[in-house]
Amino acid sequence: MYPIVEKRVLASNIKSVKVLAPEIAEKAQAGQFVIVRVDEKGERIPLTLVDWNRSEGTISLIFLEVGVSTRKLGKLERGEAILDVAGPLGCPSEIRNYGTVCVVGGGVGIAAAYPIARALKESGNKVISIIGARTAGLLILEEEMGKVSDELYISTDDGTKGYKGFVSDVLKMLILKGYNFNLVYAIGPAVMMRAVAETTRPYKIKTIASLNSIMVDGMGMCGACRVTVGGKTKFACVDGPEFDAHQVDFGELIKRQMFFLPEEKLALEKWESRECCK
């Protein structure tokens, strides 16, 4: 059991939990994730390691409530515990001094972008961050991102905060303004990462995406997470989750993410009807 020692609500359906998991905290590195199973009947879901405190032995996770598993997790309060947390999983980000780096985070992907931006900053990079959300109320970690970035840009789809438009539009604007990025990181919904990749492709700026394919074990044993990168099949959980965004077949990723949609909807309806009987 992995007790929750702190819980915060960041936006209407985005929550953050601090979990006691000393062995994972000890090893966590930027770019890695854990697999969480909330309860006995639960699914195994991947969540990024957003932060960790080695002396306290805690890890922080931030999640968007989209289906049964994330809603069940969102119901847990301080003092309650998650049944299973395994990790740290996946290959850590390759952190070194690249020069000027642009970190682009979209939606809940900002949570996953944060530790990477921080690590890049700590290794001496000039970090320009662009974060965006559908609307101002859904924007998370603005303050934290600001602290680890030399410059921070914000966009919302509806223009309620920062630039009106997508994060990829802001990126394009910065490139046109003459910023010379040595590396771009894109983390967020697959469509957003694809848009970022298409933005940087004509300029041949190396771009890395952190892929969020559907996972089951997260340890290389099932192949559910397979993605096509440079024409070859890779397992996002053990070969990634980070890959060269210009080589990723995003169309395939997006289609594969939707495969269980009707089942996920059914599960959510069943769960909600059970929950309201309580």
Added chain:
Amino acid sequence: MSAAERKIQKKSVSMPKQNPEVRIRNFNEVALGYNEEQALAEAERCLQCKNAPCIKGCPVEIDIPVFIKLIRERNFEAAIKKIKEKNSLPAICGRVCPQEEQCQKYCTLGKVGDPVSIGRLERFVADWERERGFNIPEIPASTGKAVAVIGSGPAGLTVAADLAKLGHKVVVFEALHLPGGVLMYGIPEFRLPKVIVQAEVDYIRKLGVEIRLNHLIGRTYTIPELLKRGFNAVFIGTGAGLPQFLNVPGENLSGIYSANEFLIRVNLMKAYMFPEYDTPIKVGRRVAVIGAGNVAMDAARSALRLGAEQVYIVYRRSREEMPARKEEIENAEEEGVQFCFLAAPVRFIGDDRGWVKQMECIRMELGPPDESGRRRPMPVKDSGFIVDADTVIIAIGRTPNPIIQCTTEGLAVTQWGTIVTDENGKTNIEGVYAGGDIVTGEATVISAMGAGKRAARAIHEYLTGKA
């Protein structure tokens, strides 16, 4: 014909099974096991051969005639004790050992009729004991030595049990959230009920073994770290869990699963009880399973139970070469699984949502035998044909889990990714041993246990300074 020969019962006592029409609608165990009367009748058939050829067919050398004699005497307690001297997981082996290739293949009776059903008798006494609660043997005083076992499949569990019984402290590190390895995540409930695996695991816990779940070694800790943290020896039993794919176009379409994904969803995550359990599984009307081993049979039979209308096994060789156990092929056929031999997929075709709807196959013919002794399949020119399938399960084999090999500097590994050991499981790193599928490539439960036994002996000698 002499009097002695006339008494020989040529036919073995058949084991009751669930009726096929009923069982394809549930996940309960298919083979129901002998009752006492049936077990006694089957035990009666054994000739008690002096040279006991059956023993040499058993990878852990169970004293087969003696345990059968004890069953005849209705001394079931002594019979199971006899088995457990060599095999700590008899309820499992009695169910899933390929007996026809092992102990029973060498049985003297097999020359004149059916061999003695050794596996079924083993299962009978193991079940008899479990229903009454296990006897926990006395554990000697602690030796003060600690061993880390990586992986809780049959190899790891065997090492853990044997070393705990010798007084060593044993901690098993398992990456998944449940112990048992393939027994838990791969082999379906209808062939090996999970309560049996759990009971065996509980027994091992009662021997004093600590099992720590959710620990992926190589990530949570590395092997050098385990050695630094006070473990005097390490055993690697991480198995062969990396699924292989065909590497043909369209293989990443939705609806195409590796057998491992399919079976992990169904068994480990209990997707057959979705939506009561949260993990979904989706099975279409026409399911094609590629491959013809035990894993393919398990996937095909699971797909039927999940509501598929038609399930095909597509195999590039012919019926004779199928590697699955005969008994399981028969069960699959009884249940309505169909077979398409001498065919291999070359391409998968999807619809506009990216879901598989058809596959293109080519015909194969068998050429001269290859290294494995089986006739090599060769493509027939211009023989392409289209098969409808809205779900495809790829069951063409699994290779060693690579994480340990990548994170343990200096560990000797073969070109196939298996770990190099001597006959006792010793690797090239002092104090580090390995066994099971991670050393041999995918094999059997009993061979993994045999490797575990030998490694436990070697580790004990190493720890007590006798090696």
